[in-house]
Amino acid sequence: MKTCVVLFTRDLRVHDNPAFASSVGAFDVVLPLFVHDPALPAGDNRRAFLRGALDDLRSSLRARGGDLAELHGDPVTEAIRAAKTVGASAIAMAADVSAYARSRETRLAAACESERLAFKTFPGVTVVPPSAVRPGGGGSHYKVFTPYYRSWEAFTFRDVVGAPKKVSLPADAPKSWFSTAIGDAGETAARKRLSSWLADIAAYGDIHDDLAADRTSRLSPYLHFGCLSPREVVDRAQGQEGAEPFIRQLCWRDFYHQVLAAFPALKSKPYRANAEDEWRDEKDALQAWQEGHTGMPIVDAGMRQLRAEGWMHNRARLITASYLTKHLYVDWRAGGDHFFDLLLDGDVANNYGNWQWVAGTGNDTKPYRRFSPLRQAERFDPTGEYVRRYVPELAHIPGKAIHQPWELPAAQRRGYPAPIK
Template sequence: MAATQIIWFRQDLRLEDQAAVVAAAAAGPVIAVYVLDDATPGERRMGGASRWWLHHSLAALDTALTARGARLLRLRGRAGVVLPELAAATGATTVHALHHYEPYALTQQAEVAKRLDLRLYDGLTLLPPDALTTGGGGRYRIFTPWWNALQTHMPPHTPQPGPAQFEMAPAPAGDTLADWALLPTRPDWAMGFRNWQPGEAGAHARLADFAGHVAGYDTGRNFPAQAATSRLSPHLHFGEISPAQAWARLAGEPGARPFLRQIGWRDFAVQTLDAFPDLHWRAMRPEFDRIAFTDIDGGDGAYQLAAWQRGRTGYPIVDAGMRELWATGWMHNRVRMIAASFLTKHLLIDWRHGERWFWDTLVDADLANNAMGWQWVMGSGVDAAPYYRIFAPVTQSAKFDAAAYIRRWVPELAALPGKAIHAPWEHGGARGYPPPIVDHATARARALAAFEAMKL
């Protein structure tokens, strides 16, 4: 009789194109388990918005497993302890999982591997992060040469179907989703999240919809009022769809190449985190840690950080983005860059405070992508924008025709006409909307002076 096999799910909540699932099902009866491990990540435990998504994604995965003769076991605790205990109780000795690359995921894998036969498979990225190296054998720090090297390995593997049916091994009852209290209640700040459809089926529905208009992605992706972006990021983050599946579905569509580069950028972030595991808290260019950032422990700094978080900076494009984030758990990528630039350069607040805020409020809060994005805007990371590139909010808002986007998310300004909505203080302001908390020209000059001083 074949031995019981454990499938350990993490940020890979799908049954199709899931090598760990296929291998486990072929080897014997399975126990499919998700461990809610807040202990190993410590302060990097999943943020509030991600926990909302996780609740619904786990419910969808359980439904999909049930339809194929299995169920999802939910356990809570340190994975390196919980999984060996599960194995001892059920007679299992082998755990199948996809390879993850966050520092805490590497710790989990090492702890489990000390006590069990842990078999790791690829599937989170187009290629394993160490598969591409420079001529000197090091990791790439610039995206374009990395992307060019990736092309010699593309297309990725052909996505494989999942098992049609599982043989389920006996397992303990485990927790219910309600036991974990992943959803907000008092207050329920996730009311605006309900347009999302977490889960594998939702991911494929989103991909199919995007495939119909991917041809407009390259021209429309910078315009926040247009529905040109894929909104696949949380599905990719939670592994409800693999990058290989997205590539296979879109590669033949006219105009898809710019979006495929974005899938590549996600891989590039993972390989960067794998090479630099402190990416989320240490500037990759050490001189940026010498910047005299604004003190946020009181006074103007505390007020300005709170104004940015609440969408009350007085700059409509920034405020629209921050309110969209709070209401939906997501923000348009162009606006993410504008809002991040405003925090780090106009307000001269340490990028790590912004990174942590996004970590808690984004449904696609991915350690690699989030950290690399913030360091890109700051100018301190790999292939980063020059430190002197400071997004001008009014110029960006007008250039990318954000009026309708602002009217949606900043209703105090909805009645303003035309150009006035981008800089309302120049046209008498609007009732209930604050004036700018900093002057653009003054803030820009201060940031440039701080960046020059860090080089001394």
């Protein structure tokens, strides 16, 4: 079975897409992949447009029996990881021209070579590939439009390729790669997600704290907006092998709802009387935390995941919230409000209930508990893969050394800051 990964970048279509069509023609199985790259920020409008384009591409792929895998992080690292996970022997993509795109292409070509994968680029971003028509006399490009236009018109354009009719996906691609919550709202998507999640539930107890595995249900936004009934979720989970730890989490949800019902000021007042600490008024520290530039990689990875996806893994929520309140001593309300602003599942009971739990002002029976970010990182991201995904400037650091970049020479830290005090 020959498998290929097609890395989509800004060729978000199935019609006349040479990289995609050729791969579907030449391989038995194809993984269409888009990687959300934190190094390529986009304003709100462009993000919304991109989201729409990806959703539409996914529908077109699904209509052909395929799907769109969406990953987050450095596109080179993620494309290689995807290829290895599904046992692909090749990666294909459209060639592009910006300095960033070209360096991405060069890095990917080198990574493919060292992983013994074939790598091929295809045209498609322009009518005529940039270097296909050149001025006489050896120049690299035309400096004036009209002569360029004449050569361009005289050039034999490539044939338009049709949209492939059928796409076969690798059977072993993890379910969590497909159909992220953002943009996939509503009851219909929620019910689909629940069904596919229930097929995966047995592993939950062992793997739900593994940051890189990303194997929790991601049902929280649907539960928040009531696209799914929590009662029905429990009903469908009950009796399935390994469902107990998952059902327990749903109980946490009910727990905080009954706390909020009894204590409506949960968002603004400490739940335990006299539990308030003396918080520091540290605007710079708060901002560094919000932007994912604290110098503590596991914290920054979580905060960047929140910004990029409107969602954060529960373990990362615990680590980042503890870091803000018990390391930087910044008021839990500032952290809670920031989460609430960005989370798709932002929910008064669950958000502020959990924040107060972490800050020691709420329902934790051990209010002085403090998570060591480094120990948490070594335990729940032992290979550094989660950090590598969201903090691309550290992605070149191998293994768990990525968790302590301050131990490395400055050149290897590539501008990544020292931990803030």
